[in-house]
Amino acid sequence: MAEEIVRGTQSGEVTLRIWRGxxxxxxxxxxxxxxxxxxxxxxxxxxxQATSAPDLACRWNCKAGKCGSCSAEINGxxxxxxxxxxxxxxxxxxxxxxxxxxxxxxxxxxxxxSFNYEMAKRIPPLLPRxxxxxxxxxxxxxxxxxxxxxxxxxxxxIECYLCQNVCHVTRDHExxxxxxxxxxxxxxxxxxxxxPLDTNDRRxxxxxxxxLGKCNITKCCTEVCPEHIKITDNAIIPLKERVVDAKxxxxxxxxxxxxxxxxxxxxxxxxxxxxxxxxxxRPSEEVRGVPLPHPHDTGGAVAAAVAAPPAxxxxxxxxxxx
Amino acid sequence: xxxxxxGGARGGPDVPTLRTDRYWVQPLVTVAVLTSFVxxxxxxxxxxxxxxxxxxxxxxxxxxxxSPCLTASCVPGSHPSTVITWWTISPALLILIFPLGFRMxxxxxxxxxxxxxxxxxPACAVADAHGSYSGETRFPLLLQNVHRYFFYxxxxxxxxxxxxxxxxxxxxxxxxxxxxxxxxxxxxxxxLWLYSLSCHACRHLCGGGAKLFSQAPIRxxxxxxxxxxxxxxxxxxxxxxxxxxxxxxxxxxxASGTIHDYGFHF
Numbered sequence: 001m002a003e004e005i006v007r008g009t010q011s012g013e014v015t016l017r018i019w020r021g022x023x024x025x026x027x028x029x030x031x032x033x034x035x036x037x038x039x040x041x042x043x044x045x046x047x048x049q050a051t052s053a054p055d056l057a058c059r060w061n062c063k064a065g066k067c068g069s070c071s072a073e074i075n076g077x078x079x080x081x082x083x084x085x086x087x088x089x090x091x092x093x094x095x096x097x098x099x100x101x102x103x104x105x106x107x108x109x110x111x112x113x114s115f116n117y118e119m120a121k122r123i124p125p126l127l128p129r130x131x132x133x134x135x136x137x138x139x140x141x142x143x144x145x146x147x148x149x150x151x152x153x154x155x156x157x158i159e160c161y162l163c164q165n166v167c168h169v170t171r172d173h174e175x176x177x178x179x180x181x182x183x184x185x186x187x188x189x190x191x192x193x194x195x196p197l198d199t200n201d202r203r204x205x206x207x208x209x210x211x212l213g214k215c216n217i218t219k220c221c222t223e224v225c226p227e228h229i230k231i232t233d234n235a236i237i238p239l240k241e242r243v244v245d246a247k248x249x250x251x252x253x254x255x256x257x258x259x260x261x262x263x264x265x266x267x268x269x270x271x272x273x274x275x276x277x278x279x280x281x282r283p284s285e286e287v288r289g290v291p292l293p294h295p296h297d298t299g300g301a302v303a304a305a306v307a308a309p310p311a312x313x314x315x316x317x318x319x320x321x322x
Numbered sequence: 323x324x325x326x327x328x329g330g331a332r333g334g335p336d337v338p339t340l341r342t343d344r345y346w347v348q349p350l351v352t353v354a355v356l357t358s359f360v361x362x363x364x365x366x367x368x369x370x371x372x373x374x375x376x377x378x379x380x381x382x383x384x385x386x387x388x389s390p391c392l393t394a395s396c397v398p399g400s401h402p403s404t405v406i407t408w409w410t411i412s413p414a415l416l417i418l419i420f421p422l423g424f425r426m427x428x429x430x431x432x433x434x435x436x437x438x439x440x441x442x443x444p445a446c447a448v449a450d451a452h453g454s455y456s457g458e459t460r461f462p463l464l465l466q467n468v469h470r471y472f473f474y475x476x477x478x479x480x481x482x483x484x485x486x487x488x489x490x491x492x493x494x495x496x497x498x499x500x501x502x503x504x505x506x507x508x509x510x511x512x513x514l515w516l517y518s519l520s521c522h523a524c525r526h527l528c529g530g531g532a533k534l535f536s537q538a539p540i541r542x543x544x545x546x547x548x549x550x551x552x553x554x555x556x557x558x559x560x561x562x563x564x565x566x567x568x569x570x571x572x573x574x575x576x577a578s579g580t581i582h583d584y585g586f587h588f
Binding site: 019025100149175237249 | 329429437446454526531
């Protein structure tokens with residue numbers, strides 16, 4: 001019975017191969033732990049910390065798949081450690097746990113995800129239309145549910161950055177980081193682009209500054225999303241189609257001219273992007289009814305004390321394209 | 323705006339992937355199926371015979387690879403009254419560019435062949451096979467943006483192939499009837515409609531591009547109707563691809579006399 005309970009081992013033990021290292025290099029180290037029923041990978045990592053390697057660094061917080069802190073690569077697959085049950089891994093085999101590959105390592109399983117915050121700053125914030133007289137009288141905006149349904153799917157994002165990590169555009173081509181927002185920020189742009197109040201036209205910005213054209217829709221971001229957001233089908237492809245509307249479709253262009261439907265230009269939209277700080281993705285405080293950004297933009301707790309390198313970004317002189 | 327730093331040592335070993343599962347199976351199967359289809363379709367397009375089953379066997383069946391048959395070289399009964407006379411090679415080559423372009427620029431097939439043929443990337447968290455990467459920002463991949471125009475042409479072909487399926491109820495010499503060939507053409511047309519209507523461009527054009535659904539109720543209804551189909555786009559892509567080849571094969575076998583098209587007439 002014991003073997004059935006601790007599926008995955010014959011000896012009642014699990015072997016973890018965990019990456020230990022920092023900016024100066026590293027290597028895998030093996031840890032053998034007693035198997036326990038119902039554990040997730042993060043549980044075993046914690047027991048390694050408690051019993052064998054108190055200096056093992058890993059970032060975690062909620063242990064419920066909602067804070068997005070414990071992202072790692074388990075047997076090579078980008079996953080949340082707290083949502084990966086040990087009994088879903090191949091029985092009897094060593095489990096490999098490595099840090100997210102796309103970002104600079106700080107220590108062990110902790111990576112520096114500052115790239116994502118920089119990309120967040122480059123997104124022009126929501127620029128709401130003016131209120132109608134009725135809305136002024138009521139003291140807030142009024143939006144139909146059917147108009148916000150699409151955007152609300154993207155609000156599920158927990159900013160675990162697994163999608164940013166798995167996207168091969170930057171994972172395999174570091175140079176693209178200068179001009180590629182990545183899947184997480186494509187869904188942020190899609191959320192704003194589809195927002196019923198927003199008046200910004202983000203299409204030119206997406207195409208020319210944020211690298212939407214670099215995405216070749218291989219859907220890895222969708223595959224790894226722990227919130228099951230259909231990133232490619234519901235955000236990236238609709239954004240690509242909107243760019244086609246603006247740039248590659250003469251019929252749509254003619255229709256806009258005839259109907260005199262114009263939005264703010266990308267240049268005007270870019271001016272709205274604050275130079276720095278998380279306020280870049282925060283709508284005006286005056287806008288009632290507009291959902292605020294997630295509160296955990298800065299990630300979760302760091303289990304072991306690690307000294308993060310200063311968040312300096314000295315160079316942006318790489319070519320914008322590969 | 324703060325610039326983005328490049329570099330910084332990454333964690334983990336410097337290997338293409340740490341995955342231990344059989345991630346290579348899916349791209350391998352994709353290569354096998356797509357290569358087989360392209361090989362068969364190329365042969366069928368160039369062979370220029372056995373694509374129409376006519377009055378001699380009391381049928382009116384035409385291969386989807388040759389419909390509409392628009393050139394003077396088309397076999398009697400397979401073409402409309404007005405034909406193109408200057409085209410002297412296989413009539414299939416005149417029209418196949420449109421369905422081929424539709425599938426080549428399709429968002430699903432792009433994923434399939436970028437992964438399996440171009441290895442960019444072969445699978446998630448597996449290093450892609452190229453030193454540099456510019457995605458769909460440059461020629462020729464910039465042309466993927468014309469997908470919606472191929473979608474429009476695809477709709478025209480769907481109408482034509484639906485008419486072919488309806489015409490297949492006609493059995494010259496017997497009146498109206500129904501045969502296995504009729505069913506094959508009907509299923510083929512249905513799958514092609516499902517593939518087209520589940521297309522991402524279709525979803526966008528019918529309603530996805532609307533900013534305010536509350537002010538575009540018809541577009542909202544269309545978008546709601548097509549979105550579930552869109553979720554099955556991959557399934558319809560494969561089903562329609564394999565069935566269109568099967569339809570050509572069936573018509574070809576009947577036309578060449580290899581098999582008999584069983585059926586009945588009213």
